[in-house]
Amino acid sequence: MSQTFTMDDLRRMLQERQHKMTPQRQVVLQIFLDHPGEHLSAEDVHGILRDNKSEIGLATVYRSLE
Structure with a gap:
């Protein structure tokens, strides 16, 4: 059984860990919310970011996932 998160849930989890919800981090996390179960x-x-003409680099994606 998978757990479903909202952006507010993710924002709260980041705040609990003393991390900020940057605009780039929000875009990266939104991709996971838009592709549940994948x-x-x-x-x-x-690749999804590039297809959407985003200028967020691969290093930023890795930092956001960290």
Whole structure:
């Protein structure tokens, strides 16, 4: 059984760990929310960002996932 998260849930979890919800981090996390049940790699996320004409780099994706 998988757990469903909202952006507010993710924002709260980040705050609990003393991390900020940056605009870039929000875009990266939104991709996971938009693709429930899919196992996306950092490269997959970066590919989706590129397809959407985003200028978020692969290093930023990795930092956001960390």
